[in-house]
Every structure is written in C-alpha cells, then in structure tokens.
Amino acid sequence: xxxxxxxxxxxxxxxxxxxxxxxxxxxxxxxxxxxxxxxxxxxxxxxxxxxxxxxxxxxxxxxxxxxxxxxxxxxxxxxxxxxxxxxxxxxxxxxxxxxxxxxxxxxxxxxxxxxxxxxxxxxxxxxxxxxxxxxxxxxxxxxxxxxxxxxxxxxxxxxxxxxxxxxxxxxxxxxxxxxxxxxxxxxxxxxxxxxxxxxxxxxxxxxxxxxxxxxxxxxxxxxxxxxxxxxxxxxxxxxxxxxxxxxxxxxxxxxxxxxxxxxxxxxxxxx
Numbered sequence: 001x002x003x004x005x006x007x008x009x010x011x012x013x014x015x016x017x018x019x020x021x022x023x024x025x026x027x028x029x030x031x032x033x034x035x036x037x038x039x040x041x042x043x044x045x046x047x048x049x050x051x052x053x054x055x056x057x058x059x060x061x062x063x064x065x066x067x068x069x070x071x072x073x074x075x076x077x078x079x080x081x082x083x084x085x086x087x088x089x090x091x092x093x094x095x096x097x098x099x100x101x102x103x104x105x106x107x108x109x110x111x112x113x114x115x116x117x118x119x120x121x122x123x124x125x126x127x128x129x130x131x132x133x134x135x136x137x138x139x140x141x142x143x144x145x146x147x148x149x150x151x152x153x154x155x156x157x158x159x160x161x162x163x164x165x166x167x168x169x170x171x172x173x174x175x176x177x178x179x180x181x182x183x184x185x186x187x188x189x190x191x192x193x194x195x196x197x198x199x200x201x202x203x204x205x206x207x208x209x210x211x212x213x214x215x216x217x218x219x220x221x222x223x224x225x226x227x228x229x230x231x232x233x234x235x236x237x238x239x240x241x242x243x244x245x246x247x248x249x250x251x252x253x254x255x256x257x258x259x260x261x262x263x264x265x266x267x268x269x270x271x
Contacts (some may be wrong), residue, residue: 026055027238030075033176036060038196044254062145073231076239081146081221095224102266103220108211110190122213129158135169137189141180142172151192196265
C-alpha cells in the first residue's frame with residue numbers, strides 16, 4: 001500500500017499516469033470550476049461514494065486545462081462543458097465515449113447602472129456588440145475554459161475581436177469563474193458567467209443579471225472516460241462505474257434535486 005501522503009502528493013502534482021492503482025477505491029475526475037464552486041459535486045458525490053465505496057477526487061480547473069490534464073493521463077474521468085472540444089478529445093483517441101449529463105445556461109451580468117444599456121435584452125451577440133461599441137468595461141475569464149470558449153464564440157458572431165482592446169475596456173482575468181466575478185464586481189464591469197456559479201456567488205456588489213434567455217446561451221455538460229489504451233494507469237472500471245451512475249437514474253435524480261435558494265442549478269439530460 002502506498003502511504004496516503006505520497007499518493008496525495010502525486011495526485012496533486014498530476015503524476016498518476018502509468019502507476020496502475022487499479023485496486024485503489026478512488027478515481028480522479030478532471031472537472032470545471034462551475035461544478036465545484038456551485039456546490040453541485042459536494043452535494044451529489046456522497047451518494048455515489050456511499051453506494052460504491054469509491055472515493056471521488058476532483059480537480060476543478062477551466063475546461064481547456066481539464067482536457068489537457070486528461071490528455072496527459074492525470075485523471076480517470078473528464079466532466080466539462082465544451083462539447084466540440086470534448087468530441088475532439090474522443091476523436092483523437094484520448095477518451096472512450098462522451099455522454100451528455102446535464103445543462104444550464106450562461107447569463108451576462110453587469111452593473112446596475114448598465115452604461116451599455118443592455119438590460120432586459122435576450123440577444124447575447126447584440127449585447128456584446130453594444131458593450132464593445134461603448135467601450136464599457138468587460139472582464140473575461142481569459143483561461144480557455146468552457147465559459148471563455150462560449151464568450152469568444154459570441155464575440156466572433158458579433159464580428160469583434162476584443163483581445164485587441166486587452167488592458168483597456170476589455171480585461172482578461174486568467175482565472176476561474178468565482179475569481180473573475182470578484183474582479184467584475186470590484187470594477188463594476190460586464191461579465192459572462194454560468195448561471196450556477198452566479199447563483200452561488202456571494203460577492204455580487206452592484207452586479208445583476210442583465211441579459212438572459214438567448215438559446216445560444218445554452219450550456220451543456222458531458223462526461224467521458226479517459227482512454228486506458230492511451231494511459232494504462234486509468235482506473236477504467238471504477239471510472240466507468242461513476243459515469244454509469246452519473247447518467248443513470250440515481251445520478252440524474254441527484255442533479256435535479258440540487259437547489260440553492262429554491263432554484264435548480266442544473267438540469268439532467270442524459271440520453
């Protein structure tokens with residue numbers, strides 16, 4: 001048996017590839033900050049762990065980093081929200097099969113004074129174009145996360161490359177969603193956020209939801225087993241058991257039952 005302090009240190013450093021702890025009752029899930037910061041994983045994982053005896057250890061980073069970690073073999077399961085990138089992860093052979101798990105949506109929040117005058121709108125592309133046109137302060141995660149990918153997709157649809165204004169009205173936090181919201185709150189700036197993190201965020205200051213309801217703000221999450229043929233150290237049996245639970249009746253019911261202040265944060269949609 002490898003001592004816990006050594007095992008934890010190795011996990012923290014991302015050095016699990018090839019170690020082959022297949023008999024150890026734990027898995028490493030590379031996931032996003034939104035599933036962790038919203039409290040969802042803290043809510044649903046005890047049910048799985050009690051049923052199976054498998055401990056789930058979560059690495060919560062931006063989706064882009066989570067995918068890179070999984071490519072490196074630093075995890076057993078990938079749970080993120082950037083479907084095209086997830087599908088490419090599987091197509092490139094790094095993942096076995098991707099499954100839809102749940103969804104929520106993104107919202108554009110900003111200061112109550114709303115200098116860009118976008119409040120009440122439901123067209124995210126039009127709203128971003130208006131923000132850019134008035135050079136109103138905007139904070140981006142700037143970290144290749146699922147949220148950042150979505151944001152850049154909407155800027156692209158507006159025909160705008162905001163990175164050319166980096167450091168002026170457009171600021172890139174290079175951080176997780178909670179930290180980015182803190183920056184936006186301090187600056188009185190606009191920011192795109194997933195609704196779950198927003199609902200669980202305590203330091204809102206003068207910020208409020210200004211634009212929502214655009215179908216393009218749909219936010220899908222998926223789960224994939226890291227391919228053990230690429231990384232023999234992957235705990236494939238335990239990882240697949242977690243996936244089967246997550247997309248099965250018990251996991252889906254647990255997702256739907258998670259509420260914050262009477263509001264459901266995620267909606268199950270595994271097929």
